[in-house]
Amino acid sequence: MDKDGTDKRLAELKAERQRLGSELDLARNEAREALIDGKRPSNSAAALAERIFIVDDAIAELSNRLGAAAESAERNNRKRRAEAALDATSKRTKLAASVDEALVALASNWNAYAEALRKDVGQVSGAGGDLTAVERALTNNRSAEPLVKALIAAGGVSFARSLGIDTPIRERHATPLTDAEGRVAESLRAELLRIKASSPQPNVSREAKAELNQMETNL
Structure with missing residues (x-):
């Protein structure tokens, strides 16, 4: 019997009760009056009492079944919720593993990059390169601005804030690290053109000046 059938039967039994x-x-009133009149009372009261006992027992059993069914349904609901939550957690765990791997790679690559920059800064600046876009990567007392700009360029200000970085830098000022290095390379290419422009060879000098003017126009 399903729940609806059990509910219906329980209502019928309660009405019968x-x-x-x-x-x-x-x-009982009739039996009492019969005794008062000296008559033998009928067995109706006893039969009814027995019937009531049986009906009460049936009501209790159906109520227990409903309670057990409700508990079973609640357990099943809890099981489904737990299984769904576990499945969602499993999917998040895979994403978390990707985040962990990316952070390990970021830390390793950033340290390698900063060390390479520290070694190269003298050479690049001595060759006339402009390190403005990357030089603040070498600071020890505050956040490395090129890295912060790269983080914002990759994921926005909200991403940087989720890492605990409070910065006035906004998306429009953010720059991927490759672009920052591109500016350094561009400054060195400009220096090479300036060197060629000072060449005593007219053709070399003229061509270099034209390229330099074009480069400055595009800036």
């Missing part, structure tokens, strides 16, 4: 209770009261 109420009816039997009224009939029992009446039968």
Whole structure:
């Protein structure tokens, strides 16, 4: 019997119990009057009492079944919720592993980059390169601005803030690290053109000056 059928039958039994209770009261009154009149009372009251006992037992059993069914349904619901949450957690764990790997790679690559920059800064600046876009990567007392700009360029200000970085830099000022290095390379190419422009060879000098003018126009 399903829940709807059990509910219906339970309601019927409760209605019958109420009816039997009224009939029992009446039968007991009749039995009392029979005894008063010196007559033998009928067995109606006893039969009704037995019937009520059976009905009460049936009501209790159906109520227990409903309670057990409700508990089973609740357990099943809890099981489904837990399984769904576990599945979602499993998917997040895979993403978390990717984040961990990316952070390890970021830390390793950034340290290698900063060390390479530290070694090269003298050579690049001595050759006339402009290190403005990357030189603040070497600071020890505050956040490395090129890295912060690269983080914002990659994921926006909200991403940087999720890493605990509070910065006035906004997306429009953010720059990928490759672009920052591109500016350094561009400054060195400009220096090479300036060197060629000072060449005593007219053709070399003229061509270099033209390229230099074009480069400055594009800036």
